[in-house]
Amino acid sequence: MTVKILYFASLKEALGCTEESFVLPSGVSTVGELRSFLAERGEKWKALGEGRNVRAARNQRMAAPADPVLPGDEIAFFPPVTGG
Numbered sequence: 001m002t003v004k005i006l007y008f009a010s011l012k013e014a015l016g017c018t019e020e021s022f023v024l025p026s027g028v029s030t031v032g033e034l035r036s037f038l039a040e041r042g043e044k045w046k047a048l049g050e051g052r053n054v055r056a057a058r059n060q061r062m063a064a065p066a067d068p069v070l071p072g073d074e075i076a077f078f079p080p081v082t083g084g
Contacts, residue, residue: 001071005038008078011054014047024069031056032065034075048077055080 006019028037035056039049048054056063057076069075 001069003034003069003072004074005034006074006076008076009081010079011047011077015044029068030065031058031063031067031069031075034069035065035077038077053080054078 001024003022003024004019005022007015007017012018024034025037028034035048035054036050039045039047046052055078056065057078058067058069059074060076063075
């Protein structure tokens, strides 16, 4: 199953990329599992790790960790932002 992953703001800078197409490994079927899997990819990817304040969206709607990831989804990760 392939999904498109987008990274914004300080995550984009920390990871050195803005987006990637990604084939999900077996056992990764939720937004939270995807985030955990990505965080294990290496040192810079720890920016997505447990305890980091990161939000997620699935197909441009806010997503909870338990939300499913389906083929063709667009998943975005970003730090929380405030408006003024």
